[in-house]
Amino acid sequence: MILYPRNLALRDGQAPVVRLIGVGNAGSHIADHAARSLGGLVDVVAIDSDRSSKPSSPGVQCIDLGPLTTHGIGAGGDPELALEAARESRGDLQKCVAGADVLILCGGLGGGTASATLPFLAELARSPGAMVAAVVTTPFSFEGRRRALQAGESLKALEKHADAVVHFENDRMADLQKPLNNVRETFSECDRILLQAVGAIANLARGGAPLPVSRNDLLAVLRSSSGGFVFGAHRAEGDDRAVHAVAGALASPLLDQGRLLREAAKILVHISGPGNLRFDEVATVMQAVSAKAADSSLLHIAVDISQGHEVGVTLIGRCGGQARPAQATETPAAKPGTADLTLTAEPPKPVVKKAKQEDLPLDPVSKGPFDRSQPTLFGKEDLDVPTFVRLKARK
Ligand SMILES: Nc1nc2c(ncn2[C@@H]2O[C@H](COP(=O)(O)OP(=O)(O)OP(=O)(O)O)[C@@H](O)[C@H]2O)c(=O)[nH]1
Ligand SMILES: [Mg+2]
Known part of the structure; x- marks a missing residue:
């Protein structure tokens, strides 16, 4: 619970x-x-x-x-x-x-x-x-x-x-x-x-309407902070619009061809469509998502009748324990469209090996919660402080 x-x-x-x-x-x-x-x-x-x-x-x-x-x-x-x-x-x-x-x-x-x-x-x-x-x-x-x-x-x-x-x-x-x-x-x-x-x-x-997602469900998917956020969305119209919409959403690079859905403990499936959206189209979408999800994954479904002709499918999920390191510089370069594209929910842990900042004998200035940030110093100037602020400070 x-x-x-x-x-x-x-x-x-x-x-x-x-x-x-x-x-x-x-x-x-x-x-x-x-x-x-x-x-x-x-x-x-x-x-x-x-x-x-x-x-x-x-x-x-x-x-x-x-x-x-x-x-x-x-x-x-x-x-x-x-x-x-x-x-x-x-x-x-x-x-x-x-x-x-x-x-x-x-x-x-x-x-x-x-x-x-x-x-x-x-x-x-x-x-x-x-x-x-x-x-x-x-x-x-x-x-x-x-x-x-x-x-x-x-x-x-x-x-x-x-x-x-x-x-x-x-x-x-x-x-x-x-x-x-x-x-x-x-x-x-x-x-x-x-x-x-x-x-x-x-x-x-x-x-x-007719099938809203409860905000508790939405929150349950969004708030679990242990893993990465996975996301895919696509819209399609014409013949086989539901098939194309769900295929497009599953092909989203942020889902790594749907692979990351298999790691998601909870998946929210939002289907929007015009007034003539058919029940079998909703079933088609859900079957395609279920086929990519793990058996243990909890699916939340929302159906929304909207304006226009298109069927839209949005997939939102959280991967448990698959969060990639926050610093991309610490991991091998990702190949476009094929890498582990889970977006982390963790705060970044900035570890930059190459950055070496010598300590200069300057008066310490408190930056409150950002006190640990390293200034970019040139002479006695902090280059991260914008010019207009630095000039004003000297007046
Ligand atoms: N994806 C994306 N990121 C952006 C864009 N513009 C800025 N950013 C990112 O947002 C960060 C903050 O930039 P801004 O939004 O310009 O900063 P701000 O919040 O207005 O803050 P100040 O201008 O410093 O007062 C940057 O360091 C970038 O990483 C954009 O058009 N697209
Ligand atoms: Mg700004």
């Missing part, structure tokens, strides 16, 4: 309020796309300390984070500064989490704004009692050790405050792309995967 500490019961007869909050540049980007693709079915909010990264979609409510602290130009990779900005905007953030039954918080960890604000928001959401799921990325290894550490600290704090944390490694997602893809294609493919996951969780949390 699973016990849930939070009251997840809905007010009688009311649809759940699902709110997606994107934080920082990457989070605002996701919010922008989600507002278009989720078609107003969920509230979408973007929060950033950088006014230049505002989403263009009219369906997004935008909140400027800490305008007095950051002057609207971002936190420049500094989570301490971003935390001050979040504290300054505490009232706005409190209003932002109020009244939601389910909050989906997303952003890229490793910089300042999202790293500091996402755990702050998750903690604020505790008192109204909303279910809080975070969908985050951790930095590419080429972004340096400091960002990896900042992301690791933030991930730990998120795991403390959120009900579920789904963690995608940027390295891992980039490994899935064709090596010859240009940078823009690689990024937009990473964003597409993230958006699919965020959209699927939002749709599942919203419920649906």
